[in-house]
Amino acid sequence: MAMQQTEQIWLKKVECPLCYEEFQTENIWQGKVSVLEEYPDLGKRYQGTNPLYYSVWVCPSCYYADFRGDEFLATGKIVDEAFEEDFEILSMVAERADFRKPRTFALAVASYKLAILVAKHKQSSHARIGTFNLRLAWLYRSIKKRQQEKKYLQYTLDYYLKAFEAEDQPDFGNLSEGGITYLLGELYRQTGNMRQAVNFFQKVVNDKELDTEPKYIKLARFQWESLKDTPSVEDDPEDEKGNDSEN
Numbered sequence: 001m002a003m004q005q006t007e008q009i010w011l012k013k014v015e016c017p018l019c020y021e022e023f024q025t026e027n028i029w030q031g032k033v034s035v036l037e038e039y040p041d042l043g044k045r046y047q048g049t050n051p052l053y054y055s056v057w058v059c060p061s062c063y064y065a066d067f068r069g070d071e072f073l074a075t076g077k078i079v080d081e082a083f084e085e086d087f088e089i090l091s092m093v094a095e096r097a098d099f100r101k102p103r104t105f106a107l108a109v110a111s112y113k114l115a116i117l118v119a120k121h122k123q124s125s126h127a128r129i130g131t132f133n134l135r136l137a138w139l140y141r142s143i144k145k146r147q148q149e150k151k152y153l154q155y156t157l158d159y160y161l162k163a164f165e166a167e168d169q170p171d172f173g174n175l176s177e178g179g180i181t182y183l184l185g186e187l188y189r190q191t192g193n194m195r196q197a198v199n200f201f202q203k204v205v206n207d208k209e210l211d212t213e214p215k216y217i218k219l220a221r222f223q224w225e226s227l228k229d230t231p232s233v234e235d236d237p238e239d240e241k242g243n244d245s246e247n
Helices: 082-086 087-094 107-122 124-141 146-166 177-190 194-206 214-227
Strands: 011-017 023-028 034-038 046-049 056-058 065-067
Touching: 023 146, 056 107, 065 107, 082 087, 107 124, 124 146, 124 194, 146 177, 177 194, 177 214, 194 214
Parallel strands: none
Antiparallel strands: 011 023, 034 046, 056 065
């Protein structure tokens, strides 16, 4: 089946910046996306077409992959010879998928896995690789694959923490400092480390120096309250006002 333009999908011809192959990409009209629910880790449940399927462009010839638009066109620090040497690995990850066909769940998953491998060749930031993993987790959540979802949430947490430790200005997209601090707490919560989750939620609520929108303060307070009866988690947000987290 060939790609087709629909009410929600528009097509764009793109040239791969690495091998110069021309190919069609599917792109979603954002104004026609219907959100049914937002999850605590900022993922969303959609009605109908899932825009996560279309966030990554993949060259069907060499499997170069990255977020759509200008980010795809910038090849970063890729060394052509090293990338070519990994073509067999890229092919295995892609499972010989045909990216000239309309996106399916399997193609969407393969697109993010390829983007992670390519990001390492591009020497992209830990934060960026973490974001690819987070979107993979959301994809698996959309079909209730809990084990895979949790696996990629843990990868996300690991990469985001590396970003904080090793990068001067981690690129977390549109998230403020307070937003990413909240998200780290939520990732700790979902991966089972309740003590660290509380530490990060405390920081969002109590640290007045953080650039934090009211949305994240509200979310952090709610999650903190939900954990107060968890064994070994005894802190109460009302009692701790004004105190910074130990982190």
